[in-house]
Amino acid sequence: MSTPVHSQEALEAIRDAVRIALQEDIGPGDVTASLSSCDKLTEATVICRDEAILCGQHWFNQALHLLDADIKIDWQTEDGCSMQADTTVCTVQGKAKAILSAERTALNFLQTLSATATCTRQYVERISGTSAQILDTRKTLPGMRYAQKYAVKCGGGINHRMGLYDAILIKENHIAMAGSIHKAVTTAKQKFPGLKLEVEVEDLEEFKQALQTQADAVLLDNFSLPELRQAVRLNRDRKKLEASGNIDLNNIRETAKTGVHYISIGAITKNIQAVDFSVRI
Numbered sequence: 001m002s003t004p005v006h007s008q009e010a011l012e013a014i015r016d017a018v019r020i021a022l023q024e025d026i027g028p029g030d031v032t033a034s035l036s037s038c039d040k041l042t043e044a045t046v047i048c049r050d051e052a053i054l055c056g057q058h059w060f061n062q063a064l065h066l067l068d069a070d071i072k073i074d075w076q077t078e079d080g081c082s083m084q085a086d087t088t089v090c091t092v093q094g095k096a097k098a099i100l101s102a103e104r105t106a107l108n109f110l111q112t113l114s115a116t117a118t119c120t121r122q123y124v125e126r127i128s129g130t131s132a133q134i135l136d137t138r139k140t141l142p143g144m145r146y147a148q149k150y151a152v153k154c155g156g157g158i159n160h161r162m163g164l165y166d167a168i169l170i171k172e173n174h175i176a177m178a179g180s181i182h183k184a185v186t187t188a189k190q191k192f193p194g195l196k197l198e199v200e201v202e203d204l205e206e207f208k209q210a211l212q213t214q215a216d217a218v219l220l221d222n223f224s225l226p227e228l229r230q231a232v233r234l235n236r237d238r239k240k241l242e243a244s245g246n247i248d249l250n251n252i253r254e255t256a257k258t259g260v261h262y263i264s265i266g267a268i269t270k271n272i273q274a275v276d277f278s279v280r281i
Contacts, residue, residue, distance in 0.1 A: 003079045004153040006058060013146055018062040020143075021105045033100040042096040042281050046107075048087045048114075049276035055079050055117035055154040059109035059147065060090075068098035080117065080154040089277070099281070107277050112144070113151040115272040120155025123265055126249055132256035132263050135160045135242065139266035148269045160264060161196075168192060169219070170199040181206060185213040198242070207231050211238060219264070221245050225254055232259035 006014065048054070057079050064071045071094030077083060092099055123134045134157035140148045149159045161167035170184045178184035181199060188197055198217040201207045204227060210218045211234065220231055222245035235241055242262040243255050255263055 004150055006150070010146060010150075011058065014058050015062050015066070017143065017147065018059055018105065018109070019066060021108065022063060022066060022102065025105050026101055030097070030101040033097045040096045041094065042099065044092045044099050044103075044279050044281045045088055046090045046092065046110075047278050047280065048083045048089050049085060049278060050083075051085050052083050052114050052275040053117040053121050053155055054081050054083055054089060054110075054114055055151040056110040056113035056147075059113065060106045063102040063106035063109065064092065064094070064098065067102050068094050070094060071098060082121075092279075096281070099279075103279050107279065109147070110277050111274040112141070112272070113147055113154075114275040114277075116148050116151035116269055117155035118275060119272050120152050120157040120268045122249060123252060123263075123268060124156035126252050127256040127263070130253070130256035132260055133158050134268070135262045135264040136269055137244075137264050137266045138163065139270045141269070152268060155268070157265075157268065158262075166195070168195050168197040170197070170215075172200065172202065175199075181209045182213055185210075185215050189214050198240075203227075204230060204234075208234065211235065215239060217242060217262075219244055220260070225251075225258060228255065228258040228260060 054077050057075060061073055064073065071092060073090055073092050075090040077089055083089065120134060136149055136152040136157055136159055145162065149162065152159060168188050170188060175181055175184050178187060185197065185199055196216050198219055199210045199213065199215045200219040200221050201210050202221050207218060207220065217240035219242045220228060223231065223243065228243055231241060240262065241260045242264055243260045244264040247255050247263060247265060252263060
């Protein structure tokens with residue numbers, strides 16, 4: 001699985017995010033690290049204690065390089081790669097004080113993004129052999145939108161919209177304000193003809209209404225398995241279908257086998273358990 005490539009704009013955003021995280025942690029100065037000689041050179045090893053998917057190299061690198069541009073980092077694996085427990089992921093050479101001060105911030109990014117990638121891979125593997133794909137959602141940690149969506153791609157999932165600006169998702173409150181599904185979709189298409197448009201429906205009757213609109217995709221919210229199968233039959237490949245709501249590792253394969261194109265999972269970005277990394281000097 002190839003590693004997603006960061007744009008120049010994304011690299012700048014990563015640098016800014018890491019700078020904020022370092023400032024939050026170090027503040028006016030790392031008083032404990034100041035006990036070490038500023039110029040003492042050392043080598044540290046980063047070990048992953050869990051079986052996981054690696055993600056977060058650029059964030060980790062930035063945390064170190066923002067404190068010491070001369071630090072050398074030698075990665076033994078790449079983002080998106082599987083790791084066994086107790087794998088050495090990289091070695092770091094440079095000034096001890098910079099390594100000590102950056103350690104926690106660097107590992108915070110690495111453990112969170114690896115957790116997202118690992119969780120995503122579990123869902124991707126569970127539906128292997130079906131035609132469905134795993135989508136992320138906007139249920140990301142505040143300030144970590146791009147980072148977690150990158151991690152989803154490292155885990156084999158695909159990104160939904162990045163935010164409220166790059167695609168249209170008409171939900172129940174938008175429909176209520178517009179007066180009907182048809183009116184909401186028509187207005188959206190007229191105002192933003194170039195954006196992908198998806199409409200969320202809560203039952204088969206609303207789904208039938210959505211099929212008569214210019215929506216590109218329909219989100220089937222909390223549909224039962226029989227309802228999903230019926231929606232797929234009614235659709236006849238006219239719209240892209242996304243299933244969402246009350247889907248986990250226990251039932252996702254059956255959901256995928258209904259024939260929907262996408263399954264969106266909020267858990268891959270919000271219900272994650274940090275991967276255990278440690279630094280040893």
